Amino acid sequence: MTSAPPLVLESLGKTLPNGRQLFANLSLTVSAGECVSIQGESGIGKSTLLNLAAGLDTPSAGMVEVAGRKLADLSEADLTALRGQQIGFVFQSFHVLPYLTLAQNVALPAILSGDPRDAALTKARTRLSEVGLGDRHGDYVAALSGGELQRVAIARALVHDPVLILADEPTGNLDPDTSNEIMDLLARTVRSTGAAMVLVTHSPIDAAMADRQLRLTASGMEPIA
Numbered sequence: 001m002t003s004a005p006p007l008v009l010e011s012l013g014k015t016l017p018n019g020r021q022l023f024a025n026l027s028l029t030v031s032a033g034e035c036v037s038i039q040g041e042s043g044i045g046k047s048t049l050l051n052l053a054a055g056l057d058t059p060s061a062g063m064v065e066v067a068g069r070k071l072a073d074l075s076e077a078d079l080t081a082l083r084g085q086q087i088g089f090v091f092q093s094f095h096v097l098p099y100l101t102l103a104q105n106v107a108l109p110a111i112l113s114g115d116p117r118d119a120a121l122t123k124a125r126t127r128l129s130e131v132g133l134g135d136r137h138g139d140y141v142a143a144l145s146g147g148e149l150q151r152v153a154i155a156r157a158l159v160h161d162p163v164l165i166l167a168d169e170p171t172g173n174l175d176p177d178t179s180n181e182i183m184d185l186l187a188r189t190v191r192s193t194g195a196a197m198v199l200v201t202h203s204p205i206d207a208a209m210a211d212r213q214l215r216l217t218a219s220g221m222e223p224i225a
């Protein structure tokens, strides 16, 4: 365990190859156990911000620190290891692997971050129980609904006990009732682990579940009252 905040963005800037500046001088600290939602119009740079936080894209200025490690100081291998161990991803288009069982799908990040296979599968079954799919761990994904797939995505994002969850439109493809159920589950499950979460969403209802609501605009990040 580290006492450093799970995520620190300091004076972050991103200018696209065509010269368009997505944001500049953007600073944000997300504390352990805190959920921060980010709204903002389409194309403003929300997904880019998550990619920068994960070290999947590089900033034009400023600094990203995850769990006390400055991403710019890390080699590609260290960055991959840090991402694998400390970050969990929940995306709208979650690609579960059809030839693996639910437990095997969920166990993957734990196996990739170094857990022995049996220990990873045990953790995966525990996480699947937490999201209400405990009795389905041996199933394949073919028969799952969109909501069930997102439950698998949540279990998989948390299986390796990351300190930071990055969620990009996690309810984007779901009907309103299922969206509420999945958001509630995501918020509860993440809180129970003590991880921090950055949630990018177009839904004000989803955003309201966060401890802190922010909006990304062309002039920066502003709190939503």
Ligand SMILES: Nc1ncnc2c1ncn2[C@@H]1O[C@H](COP(=O)(O)OP(=O)(O)OP(=O)(O)O)[C@@H](O)[C@H]1O
Pocket: 016, 017, 022, 040, 041, 042, 043, 044, 045, 046, 047, 048, 049
């Ligand atoms: N590496 C890149 N090279 C060129 N353009 C990029 C790159 N990364 C992002 N962009 C552009 O930056 C803009 C912001 O994209 P981004 O996906 O971050 O927006 P967003 O706020 O998440 O939008 P949406 O809500 O529609 O998902 C887009 O115009 C996108 O095409």
